[in-house]
Amino acid sequence: MVKRWWDVTDDHLWLRAGWDTLTPAPPNRNKLFLSRRANQFSTDTPVLLSDDVRLRRERSFGIVQYRTLVYFLTAEATTILERLVYPKTLVRLSTEIQHDGIAITPGDLGAFLQELFAVGVLVPATESQQKSNATIYSMRVSVDPNMVYQSPFGLELEITNKCYRNCIYCAYESGPNPKIPCQVELSTEQWFTVFDEIERNGVIAVELTGGDPFARNDIWEILTYADKKRIIMYINSDLSILKTTDLERLQAIQHLAAIQTSLDGATPEVADASRGRGAWQITVKQLGLLSSLGIPIGVGTTVHKGNFNTVREIAELVSQFDGQYYVGPMYPVGRGSRLWHLVLSPDEWDCAVRQFVEAVRIGLVMPADALWHKLIDVVPASNPVRDQVYITNKADRTLRIDPTGAVYVSAKLRHWCPRFHTVGHVTTTSLQQIWEGSEQLQELRSLASPSNPFRGIDIREIPGALVRTEVIPTLSRL
Numbered sequence: 001m002v003k004r005w006w007d008v009t010d011d012h013l014w015l016r017a018g019w020d021t022l023t024p025a026p027p028n029r030n031k032l033f034l035s036r037r038a039n040q041f042s043t044d045t046p047v048l049l050s051d052d053v054r055l056r057r058e059r060s061f062g063i064v065q066y067r068t069l070v071y072f073l074t075a076e077a078t079t080i081l082e083r084l085v086y087p088k089t090l091v092r093l094s095t096e097i098q099h100d101g102i103a104i105t106p107g108d109l110g111a112f113l114q115e116l117f118a119v120g121v122l123v124p125a126t127e128s129q130q131k132s133n134a135t136i137y138s139m140r141v142s143v144d145p146n147m148v149y150q151s152p153f154g155l156e157l158e159i160t161n162k163c164y165r166n167c168i169y170c171a172y173e174s175g176p177n178p179k180i181p182c183q184v185e186l187s188t189e190q191w192f193t194v195f196d197e198i199e200r201n202g203v204i205a206v207e208l209t210g211g212d213p214f215a216r217n218d219i220w221e222i223l224t225y226a227d228k229k230r231i232i233m234y235i236n237s238d239l240s241i242l243k244t245t246d247l248e249r250l251q252a253i254q255h256l257a258a259i260q261t262s263l264d265g266a267t268p269e270v271a272d273a274s275r276g277r278g279a280w281q282i283t284v285k286q287l288g289l290l291s292s293l294g295i296p297i298g299v300g301t302t303v304h305k306g307n308f309n310t311v312r313e314i315a316e317l318v319s320q321f322d323g324q325y326y327v328g329p330m331y332p333v334g335r336g337s338r339l340w341h342l343v344l345s346p347d348e349w350d351c352a353v354r355q356f357v358e359a360v361r362i363g364l365v366m367p368a369d370a371l372w373h374k375l376i377d378v379v380p381a382s383n384p385v386r387d388q389v390y391i392t393n394k395a396d397r398t399l400r401i402d403p404t405g406a407v408y409v410s411a412k413l414r415h416w417c418p419r420f421h422t423v424g425h426v427t428t429t430s431l432q433q434i435w436e437g438s439e440q441l442q443e444l445r446s447l448a449s450p451s452n453p454f455r456g457i458d459i460r461e462i463p464g465a466l467v468r469t470e471v472i473p474t475l476s477r478l
């Protein structure tokens with residue numbers, strides 16, 4: 001991607017952002033619409049931020065979000081957009097930013113405005129509109145020097161741990177009778193309150209996961225509520241209970257970035273060995289339907305000894321759908337803690353990663369995470385994610401909320417380091433207090449492994465962690 005003056009170029013930040021949010025190029029199908037909009041841009045017409053925009057300033061950069069689009073901006077570009085809460089022409093804006101000490105030529109400024117106009121972040125001012133209703137989040141003064149984001153960039157919300165599968169490795173012990181029973185889940189109203197907080201804190205994106213979010217009777221109320229809050233949503237589901245009428249409702253959600261699902265094999269035999277009989281067939285059928293309706297999809301493979309050498313074949317299958325693909329190694333926690341014999345060795349994971357990278361390189365699949373864009377250049381020489389089974393995130397970008405409202409960092413950390421089991425509870429403490437005030441989070445943020453491109457933490461290096469690390473030989477069959 002060509003770098004422009006308004007893009008944040010810091011590698012460090014790129015790798016933290018993830019969730020594909022750093023690929024601001026909109027899907028191909030919008031190209032025509034975009035070029036039409038771009039042509040309407042005139043330097044004489046005053047423009048201002050669309051009412052649907054959320055603009056968030058951090059210490060040294062900014063984030064602008066509109067629908068499912070996110071740009072990471074330099075501090076100067078952030079200041080410029082803050083000025084566009086009020087309508088301005090290019091000439092007027094140029095004069096104002098000179099007073100701010102920002103040296104950008106009118107040509108460069110025009111190109112910036114034109115791009116944001118083309119995608120809808122900026123709109124032409126009408127005579128009656130004096131001010132945009134965009135939400136502007138100012139920077140807070142943080143106490144933790146390791147905190148890049150002043151509040152979470154994203155949250156993974158376990159809406160319910162109920163689902164209709166019983167996958168052998170499920171880290172969350174989900175299923176028809178989940179370990180966290182439905183009776184103790186947050187109510188509809190409580191999730192609404194969580195979304196109010198999410199909006200107040202400027203959280204850009206959430207992943208609704210579980211379990212299967214569609215297993216909750218009130219899921220459409222929750223999705224509608226979150227959509228009104230203008231928060232980008234990814235929904236993780238095994239797709240088995242999604243009905244045709246639901247697909248139409250999904251199309252109506254403005255902030256839906258993708259429906260994400262799991263496909264653990266290119267054939268029913270391989271996939272169903274992990275995810276239960278019929279999983280492959282229903283997933284492939286539903287992916288076809290979603291794809292034909294233009295609903296954005298992401299497909300992930302949980303890789304273990306039983307499927308690591310089939311990643312290339314799975315990528316070929318995924319390439320039939322208009323979606324993105326990602327792989328992750330199975331970690332032995334939750335139900336998976338009984339599956340040590342299936343945990344990948346670093347060499348086996350390397351083999352899976354190389355198949356994935358090759359599939360991306362030849363254009364078979366689009367990677368679903370910004371990290372992989374980086375890795376395709378690096379992996380031919382060395383594989384910096386060989387130890388990924390043991391890497392957890394550093395709690396400086398995202399957090400998880402379980403169905404009871406307990407906030408935590410990752411299933412791996414919960415399982416292997418009991419003192420990090422829970423870092424707060426959304427029903428008793430504000431998200432901001434947890435993010436800034438939790439001593440556990442502060443400790444984790446200070447522990448990053450600098451050599452890891454995820455800037456994560458190798459759990460084996462955390463004092464007191466209870467991790468088994470022996471390498472199990474490759475299986476000849478599952």
Ligand SMILES: C[S@@+](CC[C@H](N)C(=O)[O-])C[C@H]1O[C@@H](n2cnc3c(N)ncnc32)[C@H](O)[C@@H]1O
Pocket residue numbers: 163169170171172209210211212236237238260261262300301302328329330331332333334336
């Ligand atoms: C917990 S599921 C929730 C969404 C949905 N039920 C599904 O399976 O796609 C989210 C993802 O976590 C993955 N997952 C579950 N247990 C895991 C484990 N022990 N190691 C690695 N990934 C795991 C699943 O394969 C799935 O891709």
Ligand code: SF4
Pocket residue numbers: 163164165166167170171172173174175210211212238275
């Ligand atoms: S991995 Fe997903 S579908 Fe499988 S048991 Fe866990 S939550 Fe259910």
